[in-house]
Amino acid sequence: MHVRLLYEDCENLPRNALLNRSEIIQDLNLDIIFKFMARNDKFIYNTVRSVITNCATDINTVLYRQAILTDCIKNYNCFSEMYEMTSKAFEEIELYKESVKKVSVLKLTNSQNVLFSLEILGILVRNLEKFKMYVDSIETNLTSPGMRAFYDRLISDYNYEFVEKIKSSLGEMNFLIEGGEITFSGTIGQGLKAKDIIVNHLKKLEFRRRKPLSVASIMYYKLFKRSVVLLDDSRISNDVREMEAAGLSHILKMYQNFIKELTTFFENLHYQLSFYVGAANLQNRLTQMNIPTSMPKVVKREMGIFRFRGLYDLSMAIYQRHRPVSNDLDTQDLHLFIITGANQGGKSTYLRSIGIAQILMQSGMFVPAEYYCNCIYDGIFTHFTRREDTAMNSGKLDEELNRISRILDNITPNSMLLLNESFATTTEREGSQIASDVVNALYENGTNVLMVTHLFEFTKAMYEKRPEKSMFLSAERLADGTRTFRIIEKEPERTSYGLDLYKDIIGEYDSNDIAN
Numbered sequence: 001m002h003v004r005l006l007y008e009d010c011e012n013l014p015r016n017a018l019l020n021r022s023e024i025i026q027d028l029n030l031d032i033i034f035k036f037m038a039r040n041d042k043f044i045y046n047t048v049r050s051v052i053t054n055c056a057t058d059i060n061t062v063l064y065r066q067a068i069l070t071d072c073i074k075n076y077n078c079f080s081e082m083y084e085m086t087s088k089a090f091e092e093i094e095l096y097k098e099s100v101k102k103v104s105v106l107k108l109t110n111s112q113n114v115l116f117s118l119e120i121l122g123i124l125v126r127n128l129e130k131f132k133m134y135v136d137s138i139e140t141n142l143t144s145p146g147m148r149a150f151y152d153r154l155i156s157d158y159n160y161e162f163v164e165k166i167k168s169s170l171g172e173m174n175f176l177i178e179g180g181e182i183t184f185s186g187t188i189g190q191g192l193k194a195k196d197i198i199v200n201h202l203k204k205l206e207f208r209r210r211k212p213l214s215v216a217s218i219m220y221y222k223l224f225k226r227s228v229v230l231l232d233d234s235r236i237s238n239d240v241r242e243m244e245a246a247g248l249s250h251i252l253k254m255y256q257n258f259i260k261e262l263t264t265f266f267e268n269l270h271y272q273l274s275f276y277v278g279a280a281n282l283q284n285r286l287t288q289m290n291i292p293t294s295m296p297k298v299v300k301r302e303m304g305i306f307r308f309r310g311l312y313d314l315s316m317a318i319y320q321r322h323r324p325v326s327n328d329l330d331t332q333d334l335h336l337f338i339i340t341g342a343n344q345g346g347k348s349t350y351l352r353s354i355g356i357a358q359i360l361m362q363s364g365m366f367v368p369a370e371y372y373c374n375c376i377y378d379g380i381f382t383h384f385t386r387r388e389d390t391a392m393n394s395g396k397l398d399e400e401l402n403r404i405s406r407i408l409d410n411i412t413p414n415s416m417l418l419l420n421e422s423f424a425t426t427t428e429r430e431g432s433q434i435a436s437d438v439v440n441a442l443y444e445n446g447t448n449v450l451m452v453t454h455l456f457e458f459t460k461a462m463y464e465k466r467p468e469k470s471m472f473l474s475a476e477r478l479a480d481g482t483r484t485f486r487i488i489e490k491e492p493e494r495t496s497y498g499l500d501l502y503k504d505i506i507g508e509y510d511s512n513d514i515a516n
Helices: 021-027 030-038 042-052 059-074 075-102 112-143 145-157 160-172 213-224 234-288 314-321 345-364 396-410 430-445 456-465 498-507 511-515
Strands: 180-188 194-204 305-311 327-333 336-341 371-374 379-384 415-420 449-452 468-475 484-490
Touching: 021 030, 021 345, 021 379, 030 042, 030 234, 030 314, 030 345, 042 234, 059 075, 059 145, 059 234, 059 345, 075 112, 075 234, 112 145, 112 160, 112 234, 194 345, 305 345, 314 345, 336 345, 336 430, 336 456, 345 371, 345 379, 345 484, 379 396, 396 430, 430 449, 430 456, 456 468
Parallel strands: 336 449, 336 468, 379 415, 415 449
Antiparallel strands: 180 194, 305 327, 305 371, 468 484
């Protein structure tokens, strides 16, 4: 059965909207968000990391997930219970596998494999029944199209008759656990090998036992206590054992199909539910800290709308346990944003807040803003400056150029690129020339670029040219040097007000000393 809670038309299809995943996780501080979502659950951590860094590239998928997540947030306890039920199913299977390993250190025989498969199938069927009963009890709470479709498939594909048929079959085959006889018939094929095996008769042997048998006792009884026909001729004996092995293999294949189907169902369900539970965990914790979020509005790219209100850096909010300074923006038909201004004025934080919001939106989640509206990109890229790395085999500029080269090889007109202090590891003139070449090419390509920079020669030349679809922003600084951490539309300035920081850190200074 198809679960399809992440994609409406398939199970798990990576869309590769983030091609430089490790760099984006580092640049945008995403790891703290993943850990906050997981709440010490390693499986949820791995799931949200995978889903969010494989974010969707089409509007329908985003809207589909938004509706299911809304269901999950409203019915958090129900979704958590469904997730826990799938987790317990796999825990029960793992416990049984471990118990079998303790008994059998050698390769399992066909009869042991049948016994093993029957137990696994029994565990799956019992957990399927529990899950179905629980979903039936909460069915009226599930209102999103995705959850309604899932419920309809569940009651249709795994209906009462299907479950009872498997349970009945398991009951008939229970003789392998309690002891019994099986009669096969078949024909002789090439090399005098048995083929066309048919199970003709199952006979259960009745015996008394005072207490349930352990796995070890079951294995012992199965292998050594059942009735045996002694054959003097070793060749005949081998043929009989071969016939029995062939018959048991036939049974094994029949049951393994059921096992594979149910295991795949639980695996997909466990994975997909864990994403929504992780997202709801994040929502609940932010609500407890009075930090606002909202479901973003997704628009078509041709509308050219990029607006947000009250946008903040989610990673910083988690660190600080309160809402940081937020920013607003209202633009249309623009795709180049150059951000300058005072050092320590919030420019990198502003850039990071946009990147996080866009990635969460394309994952089908809420965003850290009062309002957020943008289109869907088929690629999201980051290029942030790196601290000195002693493991580097080349200079920092070479490392920067190698990273930007990889990005340019994959970027498209319908992509978003966040540049933070890029090309600042060389001289002002050389850095400005590189930035000009890269940014102008991307602008002509139609790519959406947001760039934080201190390269004044570059920003001055761009401002003088003032491309039609560009906007120049700056970190606000009051007359007394106070940073408001708000980003406003403003002409680039020649200085980054580094002396403000010098004064704060070192103390008062003499302008003549600085000049000297």
